[in-house]
Amino acid sequence: MATYWIHPIVLGTKVFDKSMMTYQFNAGQPYTIPIYAWYLEAAQGGSAKPILIDTGEMSPIQSGDREKSIGGKIYTFSEGLARYGLAATDIDLVIHTHLHNDHCENDSSCTNARFIVHEAESRRIHDPHPLDYRYVEDFILDVEENGQIQSLSEDREILPGIRVVHTPAHTEGGLTVLVDTPKGRAAITGFCVIQENFDPPKRVKAMEMEVIPPGTVVNVYEAYDQMIRVRKMADILIPLHEPRFAAMETVQ
Template identity: 30%
Template structure:
């Protein structure tokens, strides 16, 4: 059994909600948390994504002379919440205690804070690694090439689909938002949870009754394949049921821990 602790490291203010909920909520502005998900089991510590700090955004993502324009929207600058190293320290951990860093996909807001984790094995799907950046239309979704080169110099391991990290913790390929996204299936004392490797919100997996007249799930606004992302989300929901945890869910601000610690 494992526990899951969402650690909000920063957020993107006033993002267009329809970027996440395809064809829904146009003109609605929301704050998007950048979350690193700490998964802990007996003698095993895993991070799902590492987020992006305001400093990394300013130094590596934002143009030097203006705000970032990303697929038609002028982005307000990233705002820090708490450094990932402080989140870990609050939990009695240091970066060297992290055995594996799982990058759900390679958009910059999920993979920038890699420097502290030089001793960790890093898992990326091979399909994701070989198709980043995915297309010129999404060029601003990705970090500069030198950032990925730096990741490659570390303990990078490329995966080809399903990979069992440990009993009760498994990674699966979940394409559609990007070509090679991956999701984590985590068994806890509260049931099986899915950390869904797509840039979506809770609403995407659990639409309102009115929305469900047309969509069983709402695909991400940004996608490499609309229909593939829809089918992937249905698969993830079939596995997780009511326990799907989207990467940018606003509820992450309020969740302390899912599951009981070993021995509790």
């Protein structure tokens, strides 16, 4: 069986109201999230070619305050890849959870990569709703014009040990990436959440809510159901902006 190690690389941060992560909860609480790319390194039988999930911010704020808030170091794209002896031109495959700007700003640097995107994201980035200002088509125009994007409309295996599942929670075309690791199946969520979304405090569970939907949703009811669905798929849950991964070399 093909398996991979998952290495989180912090390529930016955002500081905002925590309710942007946790729907209807934690309003008025300042919160800092890390923005990741996830490097998949073959552990056994997997593709030896470099694979990334998302590409992060192009010009991240690198400050002591922000690094203290997330508990880890913030890298530029070239710095983060260099930790593993890689350059952007080495990347063979990028799988996008979605196309909000903070997940795709370094795409144009990956000139030799194939990009996996859900077709709903490919459409929406060129025709965003006014509420969804996070889509910025400039960041994907180069790879689109170069024919590097492969748009999908259904769940499928991308490579042995790597599968994508359509999870329209945070965006219409969100893709959750299922990765077989030596310690079980990991799910890198196709929607922007933290651990608290999957493990709510007692006051939320007392309301008979198993999870808290993302703060930004397409349909809040469907988002809730998608979170339950993803949780059942995974041995290892990787919420897309969970801060604790910023201090990890490899997800355990």
